[in-house]
Amino acid sequence: MVKIFDVAQIKKIDGCTVVNQGVTSVDLMERASLAVSEKLIRVLDINQPVLVFAGMGNNGGDALAVARILLSKHYKLDVYIVAPDDRFSDDCRENKERLERLTNVSIIKEKKDIPHIYPDCIVIDGLFGSGLNRPLDGVFLNVVEAINSSNNKVYSIDMPSGLFVEDNLNNNQEGIIRAEKVFTFQFPKLSLLLPDSGDYCKKMIVLDIGLCDKCINEEHTDLYFTEKADVATLPLSRGAFSHKGTYGKALIIAGSYGKIGAAVLSARACLRTGVGLLTMHVPRCGVDILQTAVPEAMVDADEFSENVSKVELDVNSFTVGIGPGIGTGDKAKYLLHDLFDRYHKPMVIDADALNLIAEDDVLRSKIPPKSILTPHPVEFDRLSGAVSKNGYERLKRARDFARSHDVYIILKGACTAVVTPEGKVFFNSTGNPGMATGGSGDVLTGMITSLLAQGYFPQNAAILGVYLHGLSGDLAAKSKSQQGMLPTDMIEYIGKAYRALK
CATH class of the missing domain: 3.40.1190.20 (Ribokinase)
Structure with a gap:
């Protein structure tokens, strides 16, 4: 059975993996981004324009790493970081610098900076992942509304941005990305399995990113996802x-x-x-x-x-x-x-x-x-x-x-x-x-x-x-x-x- 964990447990297992496998957190981010990129390469047309929207946290770092990998495969990308201030996570900043060596990256500080999303574009969403704990507001909400109103196909990394991992009763439903596919890491996320999330995740794809088996086995949960095996x-x-x-x-x-x-x-x-x-x-x-x-x-x-x-x-x-x-x-x-x-x-x-x-x-x-x-x-x-x-x-x-x-x-x-x-x-x-x-x-x-x-x-x-x-x-x-x-x-x-x- 595949275990289903809450946000604190996911963070704990990530940290445990870094220690037990002797890797850095940015290495783990690279591993996750490679897994997402492999799936995206199977569904993207190399001639179709792609817009990548990244946040300032680790989900944004995932998106920037994915953008770098797709660029190396000659996909046509425009990359936007939604950053009303300069509070990047360390790993996101590292991937931002790596990407900027290859291409220009645009910064969205306020609503007027949001680009027009043309109908033929594919959108990759990497604004927020499983760590989000409050409804989106400000320019982040503006970006989500722009993406949703475009009706373009959206692929989300780990979570549809704006969706909480567990209870979304007090969330702003207008501030959640409506994704065609969600490439989520290692475990299904509880909210993606509940009927209220049907508008935000048409299909969930769980990616094995090699998190530590020992850490996973030792972590208790009462929630499981049943597969063929x-x-x-x-x-x-x-x-x-x-x-x-x-x-x-x-x-x-x-x-x-x-x-x-x-x-x-x-x-x-x-x-x-x-x-x-x-x-x-x-x-x-x-x-x-x-x-x-x-x-x-x-x-x-x-x-x-x-x-x-x-x-x-x-x-x-x-x-x-x-x-x-x-x-x-x-x-x-x-x-x-x-x-x-x-x-x-x-x-x-x-x-x-x-x-x-x-x-x-x-x-x-x-x-x-x-x-x-x-x-x-x-x-x-x-x-x-x-x-x-x-x-x-x-x-x-x-x-x-x-x-x-x-x-x-x-x-x-x-x-x-x-x-x-x-x-x-x-x-x-x-x-x-x-x-x-x-x-x-x-x-x-x-x-x-x-x-x-x-x-x-x-x-x-x-x-x-x-x-x-x-x-x-x-x-x-x-x-x-x-x-x-x-x-x-x-x-x-x-x-x-x-x-x-x-």
Whole structure:
């Protein structure tokens, strides 16, 4: 797992690296700038003009070093340092002097010094990095506004200038660079993984700059970024003499009149993810649909035609998932109370089941320990009883909720966060905007219920399920396009997602 650190920890690891590797801080800056330059060379047209905007701190030093490297490769650059005074960091000053031996560098002291940004220019942003702790003002704000209003493509070094690494609630949203790509150093930055930063970072690229492994390993964090190598070892192997009973029995309670599709999607996803046996409990109106659409699943019919009301089966002989399309009426509420009274193993809880819990303190208190809850942001706000002001606050509340209720929270979004009962957070690295459509959550519910039924620990079921869900979406988007893909396409790519992990 890639660790995610706060600003103080990043600074500490930088300093530790300088000491342990016997390098200077300006050498470390050169290493970082080479990594950025290598990526930029792959995306820049050598004939396209480039404007570099640098600040006076170490992020500015990175930008000036990048400019020097690109000049040596014969790129067409104009370099501007935003410097209302002469308070340069030592390493920035060193890189300024190195660059000035090769080309002229313009200084922006006030608003009138800001150049016109022509439409065909690429902008490299190196005004401020991860150390920023207050909203931009003065000429720095003027420069950011000029860059954003140009609508040119912007590549930011380490952070979009103006964005804080963690909580941006009290930041000035107009004073943050809107970057096409952010080349961030060594670790993902927390704010880049939160939904509020979508306008400021369309794509994050993490660059390994060789910071000291010993320092990184010794530094504690509860925040992690999940990559392929982290989940590749999680899928359980299948024995030659195994049988359907080996891979678990799942029971998914889903659907109501007009929403049987949610049951179909969760059923198909559950089966594709590898469960041995699946039973679907649905209202009677859904029986023929399920038997036709998903012949591999068994169907247990509720006594009512249009809604689920009670499960007569021995629920403790199954791993249970509940929620997709069940509605929030009295019958569904009674079923959930009855289920929680009878079933005490970890289960998967989604959609309408979450909304029912949000309205009922007794239900909330009876959630089986180590269960996996899969809310989108609005569902989580209902569940927590408060509307979060931003993604940072919502994540904090999710960690508090997971601890106090001894559950896993899968906070769905672009970088879905798996929050554990211990308060650890695992951000996911797969998925795309094509998955932002009705039915994707039903697929995830089926997948995680399947993994839990197969014997995965809840944490591994959540992390692997979220990763496979996103990867299936990525494979579907590659084939169908983000605009044209459907949740049913994602289900068809679950097998290929498994194969891609090998």
